[in-house]
Amino acid sequence: MSVAASGAIPLSEYHTLGLVVYTSRLLLPQTEEEVPELATSAQFILGEGSNILPLRDLPPILSTRYLRGYRVLQEDSSSVEVEIAAGENWDAWVRLSLAHGWYGIENLAAIPGTVGAAVVQNIGAYGVELAPFLVRVRGWNKSLEAWQELPAEACRLGYRHSIFQTPEWQDRFIITRVTLRLKKRYEPVLTYPDVLRRIDPARQHDPWHLYETIRAIRAEKLPLWGSAGSFFKNPVLSLSELKRLQQRAPDIPVYPQSDGTFKVPAAWLIDKAGLKAYRIGGAQVHPNQPLVLVNTGQATPQDMWSLAQHVRATVREIWGIELEPEVRAIG
Ligand code: EPU
Numbered sequence: 001m002s003v004a005a006s007g008a009i010p011l012s013e014y015h016t017l018g019l020v021v022y023t024s025r026l027l028l029p030q031t032e033e034e035v036p037e038l039a040t041s042a043q044f045i046l047g048e049g050s051n052i053l054p055l056r057d058l059p060p061i062l063s064t065r066y067l068r069g070y071r072v073l074q075e076d077s078s079s080v081e082v083e084i085a086a087g088e089n090w091d092a093w094v095r096l097s098l099a100h101g102w103y104g105i106e107n108l109a110a111i112p113g114t115v116g117a118a119v120v121q122n123i124g125a126y127g128v129e130l131a132p133f134l135v136r137v138r139g140w141n142k143s144l145e146a147w148q149e150l151p152a153e154a155c156r157l158g159y160r161h162s163i164f165q166t167p168e169w170q171d172r173f174i175i176t177r178v179t180l181r182l183k184k185r186y187e188p189v190l191t192y193p194d195v196l197r198r199i200d201p202a203r204q205h206d207p208w209h210l211y212e213t214i215r216a217i218r219a220e221k222l223p224l225w226g227s228a229g230s231f232f233k234n235p236v237l238s239l240s241e242l243k244r245l246q247q248r249a250p251d252i253p254v255y256p257q258s259d260g261t262f263k264v265p266a267a268w269l270i271d272k273a274g275l276k277a278y279r280i281g282g283a284q285v286h287p288n289q290p291l292v293l294v295n296t297g298q299a300t301p302q303d304m305w306s307l308a309q310h311v312r313a314t315v316r317e318i319w320g321i322e323l324e325p326e327v328r329a330i331g
Pocket of ligand 1: 125127230231233268269271288289
């Protein structure tokens with residue numbers, strides 16, 4: 001039977017920013033069959049809450065984190081198609097796939113959150129993103145009161161974006177299963193300078209070495225507790241927008257994209273605006289990775305929100321760039 005607690009339930013275990021907030025009801029389906037009924041009472045749908053900023057006490061929440069398991073749907077000599085329950089922890093899944101000899105997602109090691117949330121955000125790191133591995137998702141559509149299977153194209157994955165973040169789908173579609181196609185041949189992606197620098201050439205063919213290397217890079221930059229990862233997306237600019245920015249910031253690193261746009265690091269814009277380690281109350285711009293806003297221990301939702309607004313306003317004023325949040329503020 002599902003767990004469906006009521007009262008003032010602390011959300012400390014159900015989001016990663018470590019803020020003191022409560023929910024009136026916590027709905028925790030343990031099987032897919034329990035989802036439709038529990039979903040009717042839920043206002044927000046979460047995985048492990050690694051990408052949310054709760055602004056106040058919240059109405060009923062459903063978390064899919066206890067939907068577990070996986071099964072192989074088909075395989076041949078070069079690839080495997082595997083269906084994973086949405087509540088599986090993403091990083092545990094990466095390790096499990098390596099243990100099976102299924103490759104492609106090593107660079108996405110140690111990203112917090114669930115497999116379902118990985119799709120919602122189209123997670124990406126160190127030159128790899130989830131999109132090319134996605135085959136389909138299955139989930140409960142609250143508006144249609146029906147189960148739906150959506151092929152990858154219908155999920156419209158882009159840079160830190162999917163259809164599941166749009167108003168029509170957000171909190172209305174509960175992803176319960178994700179199908180990925182992984183490779184049986186290990187072809188490491190070593191394009192990212194940080195990764196290339198760290199890889200021991202003698203161990204280039206060892207996927208666990210790449211996995212551990214990525215973990216180590218992340219551990220140096222990202223806090224262990226009290227964050228929701230990157231708080232903002234890296235801005236993607238047209239050529240004319242880039243030229244305008246370069247008049248103010250001639251030294252900014254630029255990453256040309258295949259569609260003719262240009263990605264620039266938000267961390268650079270925040271850093272060079274002098275905001276590294278800037279604090280409001282218990283909320284701080286992380287000193288090692290300024291794209292991350294961190295709860296230093298006693299931050300309130302208001303501290304986090306004010307800091308995010310301050311960073312946005314400062315970047316707008318100095319660089320003329322509007323930072324788009326990656327973290328979802330709820331409540
Ligand atoms: N930079 C600075 N100052 C700093 C740190 C970084 O100027 O103190 C500049 C440098 O130019 C550096 C650039 O920012 O080269 C990029 O920094 P980093 O490699 O740390 O990556 P990022 O663009 O800030 C993105 C993702 C991360 C992902 C890393 C690695 C987004 C929003 N974030 O960060 O994803 O781990 O690349 O690929 O795209 C997340 O989404 O939560 C997340 C952590």
